[in-house]
Amino acid sequence: MLVQGVTGGYKRDKMMPDYEIIPDEKMIGWRGACTCGWQGAMWKRVTSAAEADFSRHRDYVSFDGFADASRKVEDAIHEEWKDHIAPTDAILGVEAAAREYTQAGQRLDKTVAAAKAAGASWADIGRAVGISRQSAHERWADK
Numbered sequence: 001m002l003v004q005g006v007t008g009g010y011k012r013d014k015m016m017p018d019y020e021i022i023p024d025e026k027m028i029g030w031r032g033a034c035t036c037g038w039q040g041a042m043w044k045r046v047t048s049a050a051e052a053d054f055s056r057h058r059d060y061v062s063f064d065g066f067a068d069a070s071r072k073v074e075d076a077i078h079e080e081w082k083d084h085i086a087p088t089d090a091i092l093g094v095e096a097a098a099r100e101y102t103q104a105g106q107r108l109d110k111t112v113a114a115a116k117a118a119g120a121s122w123a124d125i126g127r128a129v130g131i132s133r134q135s136a137h138e139r140w141a142d143k
Helices: 071-117 122-131 133-140
Strands: 002-004 019-021 045-048 059-060
Touching: 002 045, 002 071, 045 071, 122 133
Parallel strands: 045 059
Antiparallel strands: 002 019
8 A cells, every 4th residue: 555655664656756655464544634734533453343443443454455444434534534625615615706706797897888888878777787876877987
């Protein structure tokens, strides 16, 4: 299994020299991580099924095969990571909405100018936007 970091105790990966190849039988557990530096809870690999306890982040995976985390642990790590990125995802949504809002405002300004140039009254423009004639005039007369 590839693990980021170099301890010097294991062979380095040829394609990714910042990773070491840890033998499956040496894997002691699993942990989620993010490129921002966040690390999730450690899920310990225990030596018997009797020691497994999901509530205590312990899972049994046989030591005579691959050291891949169980589906249940992978799902738990993924949920933990989704909780970690939720604020960032929300901010990305706010940023996208703000861009769309700005673009819509610019489109509105241009279409109001075009309507006025075509002879529309401030009353007609205000009615189309849902504001008074006077508010429309105050907002767009100088643009």
